[in-house]
Amino acid sequence: MTSTDISNQPSLLRRLISGDAQQKLLAFASLVLLLIGFSIASPNFMQVSNIIAILQASSVNGVLAIAATLVIITGGIDLSVGTMMTFCAVIAGVVLTYAGLPLPFGILAAILAGAFCGLCSGTLVAKLKIPPFIATLGMMLILKGLSLVISGTRPIYFNETAGFDLISRGSIIGYFFPSLPIPNGVLILFLVAISVSYILSRTVLGRYCFALGSNEESVRLSGVNTDRWKMAIYALSGAIVGIGGLLIASRLNSAQPALGLGYELEAIAAVVIGGTSLSGGRGTILGTLIGALIMAVLINGLRILSVAQEWQTVVTGVIIILAVYADMMRRRKSG
Amino acid sequence: MTSTDISNQPSLLRRLISGDAQQKLLAFASLVLLLIGFSIASPNFMQVSNIIAILQASSVNGVLAIAATLVIITGGIDLSVGTMMTFCAVIAGVVLTYAGLPLPFGILAAILAGAFCGLCSGTLVAKLKIPPFIATLGMMLILKGLSLVISGTRPIYFNETAGFDLISRGSIIGYFFPSLPIPNGVLILFLVAISVSYILSRTVLGRYCFALGSNEESVRLSGVNTDRWKMAIYALSGAIVGIGGLLIASRLNSAQPALGLGYELEAIAAVVIGGTSLSGGRGTILGTLIGALIMAVLINGLRILSVAQEWQTVVTGVIIILAVYADMMRRRKSG
Amino acid sequence: MSGIEKRFPGVHALKNVSFNLRAGEVHALMGENGAGKSTLMKILSGVYLRDSGVVRLDGKEVTFAEPKKAQDAGVGIIHQELSLMNDLTAAQNIFIGREPRFGFGRLDEKALNRQASEIFASMNLDLDPRVCVGELSIARQQMVEIAKALSYRSRVLIMDEPTAALNDTEIDELFVIIRRLQKENVGIIYISHKMDELKRISDRVTIMRDGENVDTVDAKATPVSDIIAMMVGRALIDSDVEIPDTSEGTPALEVRGLTRGREIVDVGFTVQKGEILGFAGLMGAGRTEVARAIFGADPRDAGEVLVHGKSVDIQSPADAVASGIGYLSEDRKHFGLAIGMDIRANVAMASLENYTSKMGKLDEAAIGLVTREYIDKLDIRTPSDQQEVRLLSGGNQQKVVIAKWLLRDCEILIFDEPTRGIDIGAKAEIYKLLNRLAAQGRAIIVISSELPEILRVSHRIAVMSEGRLTGILPGGANTTQEAIMHLATKRETVSESLGATA
């Protein structure tokens, strides 16, 4: 490193403090701030059972937000996560309840269905060059309609499949540590987060994810088959949505074909609150996770305080803006 | 043009054919295609009364889409148009029904309320540098909540204000040409479209709108007060949303405080189908208008054909993708 | 300006720099890549705030908090990196913020286009003011940028590498404009890495190195070699081309009948193993288009590409790279770099499969290692291999792109304006590198708008004009600039035989 001279040393130190580590620390700080605020405001807030409830409430949105993060880092956007989740749940229902196959098939089917839907969106975006907003808007409508068609506009119950509801509601952790009854849904959220985090930071797929969002044309001109990678990323994102579909189906012990619309905005909001840029090229899963938790804490806290629902909405809007503003300020300061 | 010599002539000719004129002609063509298709499929489609119903159905979405177009051209996005529309309608209700002021005050109040909300979003985006997605998502929630708060979670009826329902439902054109009972709502849509078109192509505001979306930093480096202009554009967009609020209130003869969520995606879809790029810098009002009409025709046509509702959703998704794909193909061919 | 200090995170960009400019003088600012030239000028023009130091204009101390303030005070700048609004027309770009108006904010588009036309005419530039800037070639965009700066009628005009993208003809035009401004008593700060321009245009030269100023000397009286020595800190010895004997060689790349619309008309040529084929031509001659068409970046109407005698079907850059062809684009910001990512990621971008395990895991350690190797080899000035590329100076960014393709190690390499914005010392290094690559048996195409460069590196020289190949000349001392210019301005098709022998 001949070109690194003495003047760089403070910068290395500063990078350590002001870099990613600090960023996440601070996003985390605004989450902690919320937690402290609500704890003071209501004695009922800081109970183990309520914290677990918050974690569980964030599990579906968190998984969807992680899926959306992948697509957003490539510079795209995914409006279909909500109805795709429903579609995957319905597919699981068809496989398990209608066809009566055993549990693993249902799990596989949901994840594959998601991957396939993601691949479709990815093909529309990469091959047909349809803007991601439109491609996923179209997919959102198509999947909404197909969920209704396939399910016969009826919820599909999983009463026949023993153990299906344990996917989200059971607690492996609680089995081993009875004082910590963290539901599997939350465990799955964290496992998904860790895996995707690893993929993003350590694998080729992750590298291309960032590179595509940063400057797709330069990646293409580097001889990379950008279309194929983009499709792969969308498919991976879809598979994660499939996991989200399993989580919600397990929690409701049924596939509700009408559900899902509006979940996409919530997922994207979590992503952006977590510091991922909608213009692509930047983002972290840890941020997204914190974003999803901030939203879950906020809504739970306001409900526990029995704030009138119309005011809950107003306060949520204000706090989302404030959270992102705080993040902006900090980043501008740290360069 | 002293500097234009022979070498540019082919390019000029190409511009004329492959440029804006052709683009709009072709987007229009896919609208006409839909019209012809539905006319053949059902004799009930091509009735004057149904065409007017389509126009009227597109009037609110059209106005919202025009408002969204302005923001999108600057490179932003506006998720708040739907609930902002409702908020403006509620404000009109408060002024007219609760305060009992005469009609012009209500109209003014709705438009000013919209402009003010737009200014708020604009300030968040321009001054506090909050990403438009988050700023307008926050505004969407805040305005949704405030609409419920201000109205007391009840619809406000305009029964006391004579003539309020004529804003959208009356027909000035029909008064002069009884065979052409085009409702005022449609007239207003077209007037708004023409005015905004003029503003975009002929005024400084429009110029900066495109310039900001094209390269904001370079506009700023050229010594333009980009913040102020951006705020002005958001405010104008808000004022147009205010007009949308009047239209829907007049059409329903009431301000429905819970309405509005989900309208933003439809408006943005119309904008994108109309060929405006979500990355900013490009876009036309004529395109947006055609986009809104395509969506209205599509939904109306499918209903007239008595397509089952779940399939309507699927077909709408497919056709949105196809319409944008056709547009892409054409553009890629023509340059 | 005196005692100017500026620090960025990790970089002490300016250390106690002083600089003065007289009215009506052309003052050249020279220095290696990353010496701090652009940074100094950005401070003068209000883009950056200085950490300390004094700026005086007409003896009065000034601080420009924003570009607008500097403009109002009469300081104009042409930035090194293009900063135009691609969706707006040329005229709209030039007058952004100062549009002629009718009142009520209505624009007078006619006046706008007329005034832009006048400026273009005064620059002897043939350009329709109504063309969208995004559709123009990079050279023309640069001309628009210059027109924009001229339109401000500044008293101090900063030109940060205005000729990096320009061809000799445009450079001549620019110099005419500079002379005229000089007569109008405008002070001009001129940054360039082209040494010949220094002598032609400047009155005094200030040399910077590593964020400090070395000296200010008289341009005419000081030998170029002295200036280079001051810049680089040592003397540079440049050698002539040695043309290897490739008559026996095997053709590595053969292109036949390449055609696309009016941009490329029936272009055919051959590059041997171990040969450097230079491509000369005027701006817009279609050299870049040819390279992109071969590389699969753009579709083509007709034509065949043969690699090592075998016809290959190249539909995309991925195919081209798989066939052993690499292409370094002339527009690094748009096509060469992911500027938001770090140096490592960019250097490895074309070669990731070599650093990936079967499971798709990246070998970060190995990537870091080779990146640091190239940082050393190409002398890229950066605090670390994980610095974001957008924070590097222009020239160092260019070196990152070069490193990317060197790492990829293609048999056939197309370099489009490889030394754009690169300082003289590094240029010499790159020439050596090209020679070394050729000696290793690679086939190399170098597209350059600098005739001296073409003459310096090429074993043979292909010349293009208006999308056609108008001739192929031998390299070395036998060919003159005049011979190339003759072919570059030729308008009819080259004969079949010429194409065949090529």
Add this chain to the structure above:
Amino acid sequence: DDKKMYIPLISKGFQHQFWQAVKSGADQAAEEFGVDITFEGPDNETMVDRQIDMLSAGLAKKPAAIGFAALDSQAAIPLLKQAKKAGIPIVAFDSGVESDIPVSTATTNNVAAAALAADKMSELIGGKGKVAIVAHDQTSRTGIDRRDGFMNRMKEKHPGIEVVSVQYGAGDQLQSTEISKSILTAYPDLKGMFGTNEGSAIGVVNGARESARKGLIIIGYDSGAAQKKAIMDGLMAGAITQNPVGIGYETVKAAVMSARGEKVELLIDTGFYYYDAKTINDPKIAAVLYD
């Protein structure tokens, strides 16, 4: 007259099981009377203008009669007048239209039904304590009627009971689940909860189960497989059921009759029942429950 009579039903919703049950009743009648029907409704009960668009598309098809469940009765009046002028009879269903245009209205008295739920709640929790409502909508007619019917009855007849929280989950099961859990956290001494439609009721059951709250008295509304199972399993004390199939059937029947120029009753009260584990298999009740 070889062409079948065509009757569009413009409903308040489409995807929810309640509306699907209405649709099945309508389909049944359509088959019986040999008419064509379509059944359409907006995504949620706030989309008043979407419903107006549906109504106007329905009118364009020149139907014999129209069935209409108004989200906001005033908003639709101009179109209803247009229908009247064209001689197309309108049959209102689910909730009334404040106008004399509809020739008939087939509806449930939601206020009375919710009041019955309040009485049952009071009975089950012993006349005093805290209860909460998870409602499906804050502004729609049915949402308001059921909430107010329940609350007003408590105020009037059961002064010992305090309604401590009303929150709205849009009929979305997941959202209603989260809401219920929050309410249970906020009021550890809560005795009972009322869910005002199927999705809300299931949400309350889910929430209570996930919070592991035993002994909470839950009263639901409408039916559906999950709700029936919750009642059978003892998770839910009981629920109010309307007669959605009957609503759909009566609507089409009245529409057909008035299109033929026959006289129809102005108000068809399709009735409601309270059912619990004991009465769920009662044939009279089983007939109006849907899966």
